Amino acid sequence: MPPTDHRFxxxxxxxxxxxxxxxxxxxxxxxxxxxxxxxxxxQGLSIVQARLLGILRDRRLTIKExxxxxxLDKSSVTGLVDRAEERGLVQRTPSPVDGRSVQVTITPxxxxxxxxxxxxxxxxxxxxxxxxxxxxxxxxxxTASVVVAADARRRGxxxxxxxxxxxxxxxxx
Numbered sequence: 001m002p003p004t005d006h007r008f009x010x011x012x013x014x015x016x017x018x019x020x021x022x023x024x025x026x027x028x029x030x031x032x033x034x035x036x037x038x039x040x041x042x043q044g045l046s047i048v049q050a051r052l053l054g055i056l057r058d059r060r061l062t063i064k065e066x067x068x069x070x071x072l073d074k075s076s077v078t079g080l081v082d083r084a085e086e087r088g089l090v091q092r093t094p095s096p097v098d099g100r101s102v103q104v105t106i107t108p109x110x111x112x113x114x115x116x117x118x119x120x121x122x123x124x125x126x127x128x129x130x131x132x133x134x135x136x137x138x139x140x141x142x143t144a145s146v147v148v149a150a151d152a153r154r155r156g157x158x159x160x161x162x163x164x165x166x167x168x169x170x171x172x173x
Contacts, residue, residue: 035124043117048072052080053089053114056106062095066104069157089113 019027033047040050048070055061055069067077081104084090089110095101106114129137152159 031128032125035128036121039117039120039124042120043113045113045117048080049084049089050114050117052084053106053110054118056090056104057111057114060093060103060105062101062103064101068155084110 092102
């Protein structure tokens, strides 16, 4: 096992130790997914439905684009969109570029649901990170942003809206 590089590790609470990168990230993902699951359930959504609405709150995308972002196959996304559309959370509109394709957009009801959920999720994250100093929170945010941006780049996803024709995606969403 290679030695831990402590230059980039948040200082553990006295009496606790560094879990190591793999275990720490795995455990952190469980904590974050648990919080997201609770918030989504309170809004009557599954985690993947909350992700769908979160993605659509500032852009309109095709099923294929949604499948890429959600890392699901097109048929799964079609069913997901069908169920969200039945609830009045999203709507399909003809694509202005390809008459054979549709774009999915969020409805005002969908916006209301996801904004309530986003506020509750922000409060959960604030509670989870309350033991971190402002400097530690900034380092964690910067480090997580690098990891997320690198993954998106590898998958051909422009999360910052810098590609022509893509709307700007605000940070933190």
